[in-house]
Amino acid sequence: MSMILLIEQVLNGLQFGVMLFLMAAGLTLIFGVMGLINLAHGSLYMVGAFAAAAVAGWTGSFALALVAALAAAAAAGALIELLVIRRLYDRDHLDQVLATFALILIFSEGTRWLFGSFPLFLDVPAALAGPIMLPGGILYPLYRLVIIGVGLLVAAGVFWLIAKTRIGIQIRAGEADREMIAALGIDISRLYTMVFALGAALAGLAGALVGAIQSVQVGMGEPVLILAFVVIVIGGIGSIKGALVGSILVGLTDTLGGVLLPPLFGTFMQASSATSVGSAVASMSIYILMVGVLLFKPSGLFGGK
Amino acid sequence: DGGKVKVGMITTLSGGGAGLGIDVRDGFVLAAKGNENLELVIEDDQRKPDVAVQLTDKLIQSEKVDVLTGIIWSNLAMAVVPAATAQGKFYLSPNAGPSALAGKGCSPLYFNVAWQNDAFYEAGGLWASENGIEKVFLMAPNYPAGTDGMTGFKRTFKGEVVGEVYTKLGQTDYAAEIAQIRASDADTVYFFLPGGMGISFMKQFAGSGVDKNVMGPAFSFDQGILGAIGDAALGVKNTSHWSKDIDNAANKKFVADFQAEYGRLPSLYAAQGYDTALLLQSAMGKADVADAAAFQAALEEADFASVRGDFAFAPNHHPIQDIYMREVIKEGDVVTNKIVGVASSDHQDVYGADCKM
Amino acid sequence: MSLLELKGITASYGPSQALFGVDLALEAGEVCALMGRNGMGKSTTIKVICRMLKQSAGTVQFNGRDLGPLPSYKAAQAGLGLVPEGRRCFGPLTVYENLIAAARPGAWDFERVCALFPRLGERVDQIAASLSGGEQQMLAIGRALMTNPTLLMLDEATEGLAPVVRQEIWAAVATLKRESGLALLVVDKSLAELRHVADRAVILERGTSVWSGRMDVLDAAVADQYLGV
Amino acid sequence: MTRETLLNIVLFAILPATALVAFALDEPFIITLATKAAILALAGVGLNIALGLGGLVSLGHAAFFGLGGYAMGILASHAQSYTPLMETPFLIEGTKSMLVIWGVAIVTSALAALAIGALSLRTTGVYFIMITLAFGQMLYYFAISWPAYGGEDGLSIYVRNEFPGLNTLDPIQFFAIAFGILAIVLFGAGRLAKARFGLALSAARQNAERVETVGLTPFRLRLVAFVISGAVTGLAGALFADLNRFVSPTMFSWHTSGEIMVFVILGGVGRLFGPVAGAALYILLEHTLGGLSEFWHVYLGLLLLLVVLFARGGLIGTIAGREVAHD
Amino acid sequence: MTDPLLKLSHLNKSFGALKATDDVSLTLMPGEIHALIGPNGAGKSTLIKQIAGGLRSDSGTVEFAGRDVTALGTVPRARAGLGRTFQISSLAMEYTVLQNTVLGALGHDGGVMRFFRPVMKDRRLVDRGMAALERVGLTDQAAKRTADLSHGQRRLLEVAVALTLEPKVFLMDEPMAGLGASGSKRLTGFLDALRVQAPILLVEHDMDAVFALADRISVLVYGRVIATGTADEIKRDPTVREAYLGAEDAA
């Protein structure tokens, strides 16, 4: 493989990593910081994408579509929190698992009910379509660069919110001892609703942005859910920096694994089985990465405890 | 002459792949409309093999159906077909034709009304060889349907395969693969990525500015999917045994009726469901399902007006039919397919030789 | 009108009843000692006051306001400060974050708390969970002070503190009472210390207030009967 | 007799009663459903040993379920095609004997649980959830892309395996086998929970530090629990494969892990009969709602949601109340 | 002279720049109560953790009953006979009070890999657990869930669990904390009698108890032992008074 291709693949890996962070950002808030196991995160991602596709279809405006995605996902998030999650804070984590599992069913089939069984159309806006030339002669889709930009912005924003603001401190205090922070005069319930809605909005934003270059369909949130959990766990729960580093590690591993492993296996195996075995190992690579990281750092790269 | 027939349809009606199942069902129901001798029981397999097997048992044991049909996916077919035929029931496949069931695992009671899995790929390879395509880059998910498909293509393709990539099943980001495609000296990308994977790939491929021909089997460019890909799919060549512009009376009626009934364009799955019901009814007119041998013979005749044109069964009960080459075009606002030629006429699968029945 | 007034409070944890009738009154600027042996209901009474636990009967009035329908955070905003039993510092947060998490403006601020507990000042960036037991206790007190309450409730706030620090805290309590007019409800095991600072006392026995009155009239016989000293 | 004991007796009787009524009414499919419930309950009982007693939230139990299934699939497919499984260094033949298959399924999944557990148990909490998920996913992707045994298409076994003295193809007889195993395992799991091991294991879930200071090693307790748990779930996998006469990588997918976990939570975590109640209810819902509408998952979701919100501690918790500490 | 049962030599432990344990050497003789006092954050609990095995020392050795246990973890040290109570109660909260002590008895007995016989029907273990509860006065609470105990009652249960282990040495981190005056008095009497069974290394801020019980007192300040002596010697030591006792000796 040529050097320039390798560099391009590394760039792809980084790009995919940042995209993963964007998809995981909402979950970082809800799960990483608030400590809530929200399996329905992928559904909120899907809600964002569908809202965007619907509005883009009506109005033809991508900007309006993004607004719709944010609004719809935030509203869905707030609703979930008020109706369901709120009653589960003082319960076992497992109850949250079951409840949000139920929410996945409702959201997925509800969406299909509303929008039908076929994938929707959502495309990148014309202004951002097409590739641009990077230094070094690499043609790179502009839209992907935009995603990197937004992803990094979101990372910085979330980091600032959690680490530097009093709201962030209060949320983390609430995660440590809800009853106590309330007894000190903080309306933690309202705060949690807001943060949950914010996390949902981020998921929706990611759904819309990423949906434009992927397929907007029922069930699109599921792989995202698992990837997002993998990313957060590798980085260490509660750490925004960890989530970003985790995303990039996963992005690089997945991309480079897929690119490099099949030829690598080809050096000592028959060509035909090498592609298949190599690809099989490549599909496992992020899980292998996660196991590796957790064996050496049982609470993730930047996990406190 | 035939009495009543009870048909059990197990298909995917919920979850991600529901669109295909719904089309098969709608096509079937459309063709069977008004036939009082045909009683239909429909069940949702949720795309889970174990559920499909259990539903098979249910339909056979509790509902006492005579004929089963409906399965969309190869892996579900592998589970259901043996279970159904082992219990002495007919199975008519409206989609999915795994090689195992065409060869060694064939059964007198099993009829495939769609295609053997390799058909579109083999036809694609033939067409590519005959139309000046020299260097292809192959891509498919790393699972049997994917690897088998690429093997099918290579079986008939005479040019050079310059790259071959098997991606993770369910992958949604193809930046790395597109970079590999760009770097290769292929003139054509031939790929099979079902459902959302294909949509993602096509959109990203279009945005990457890579300028190469794209080809594939119809599955990634069927009507239900084209709407989601949009203009990015224009110009793509894909092989199919059906297209809405096939010029015969049966097809014209089907397309018109389907649109009138459901308010959308039919897909190839709908066409297959429709043909399945036509085949079944043709046999019902000739034999009583209780007389298995006679009913089997009636089915083997395939005496119905297929929307695909000429249709016959090979000895292994798999179709002999033309496979067309289609191109994605735009008709007004609608992105759709147009036939550009026949890729393989009277196509027949290669596994029949292993079929002993 | 009293600052805090509890009348006929009963309360249960699920099926098991812990309070069977607690009466308590506290005037502004006063220090009241809540006493009783282990398991008699002191902490439960405090939980009822700050709405961590809802009473099943009786009323809690604070500043002329019925706390009954209020959620815990509103009661706190009304001016209740709590140093809970067992400290309950926010483990993963730093000392600084613990202190400012729920701070409200007023006489007590970060500098003043650090002046009261210099050990905390030296450890602003340490994670609370890794503090020594006594340091955590100081943090819990500091955290409550930072909310600038009108009534501060100390539930075993000197547990695990070194004698010198304990003396400092009692001195601080005396100062608080004298200078800022803060009212305090104190649970502590040391009768000797309480005698110094408390104006009045309430004694609980099996979930009922069995004795209440001015501290100076609490005689040795009563103390021996209910507190075993 | 406590309410829970009474409830347990009812739950225990529910499956055979259903099967017998269905047998009398000649509804073999209902028997099949009861069998499915019994087998999935068995998988849940396995998970519950790790999850309920040990607090080990494993989202990778599909690994053991799938290994059990493939133990059946591989052995039976070789027997079916009369090809030996292995010729060197020594000959291993396929088999159609359930007893042998169960043995292999138990041993394989126990060994896998030993390896996975030994690595995973270094982590705790959500990290444990995710690392077990990772192992499950690795096996899933391996199974999908490994062509020898069908890859994603799976393996069909045309005839159910044999059990001495019984006709396993007869639904009611196969039910008897599955339910018999469930009964034995329930009895064993009940004893285990109350035995020395159970006391220590459950204490390690509540407070590991406490267990260490009395001189016991939480890691060892958990590993043993994980192995037992994996073995039981593996056995359930072998039975499940036999029920369907079919195995496929879906058995390895995280949905399967999730579903087994849903049975446990739905019924009541840590309750002996929780998985039985959970699996029975889930399957009942799945098969009654399925006919209602194309969008029946919405109803299923709503019902599950109602159960979580209003039935604390799962079904058993709601009906029987807070757990009574055992005597 | 008899040999010490527990002997610490030159133990060190740092957290980053902070020296929590600074060259500590201590002994515990059979039959004695050796109190360890010192300001908050002086490193007492840290030292207890180092002895019990929960925390690795940077350097130095711990000898127990003539054997070097420095390299061992918590579990083998507990099995060897080091019984510890925690400063902040550490119990199995869902269990009944009795189950907690039975767990202790089980730890002492070993043989945990038994899967069949109900443990709560094991007379030997249950009797031992009940006996421990009786000694601390929690018999009435035996069937209560530990989570339902009041704070002070949990403190007593801590001690009871340590008793079931029949350790050769007790390491007690502030057992009096949270006990009311009467409770402290009772526990003081109890510990006094306990020392014949096994010597106690006692960390405590309750000076009444310390002065009443301790044969020897060591004072730890900033991780260093600054003084060791009898109660009277310590009371008179001006540095100790300034650093720790304050006006306490008035008592």
Ligand SMILES: Nc1ncnc2c1ncn2[C@@H]1O[C@H](COP(=O)(O)OP(=O)(O)OP(=O)(O)O)[C@@H](O)[C@H]1O
């Ligand atoms: N969370 C709880 N659930 C059930 N019962 C409880 C709970 N907390 C306390 N109790 C019970 O309520 C009674 C009163 O407890 P409380 O904590 O108020 O006592 P206390 O006077 O503060 O004792 P201590 O001095 O030991 O802290 C006790 O009998 C205790 O067992």
Ligand SMILES: Nc1ncnc2c1ncn2[C@@H]1O[C@H](COP(=O)(O)OP(=O)(O)OP(=O)(O)O)[C@@H](O)[C@H]1O
């Ligand atoms: N994991 C840690 N990381 C950083 N500092 C720590 C850690 N653990 C303890 N410390 C610090 O080490 C010092 C000694 O703590 P230790 O708990 O031993 O004190 P102590 O003497 O028991 O105090 P107290 O009487 O208040 O319980 C304290 O200043 C504490 O903040």
Ligand SMILES: [Mg+2]
């Ligand atoms: Mg208390």
Ligand SMILES: [Mg+2]
């Ligand atoms: Mg300490």
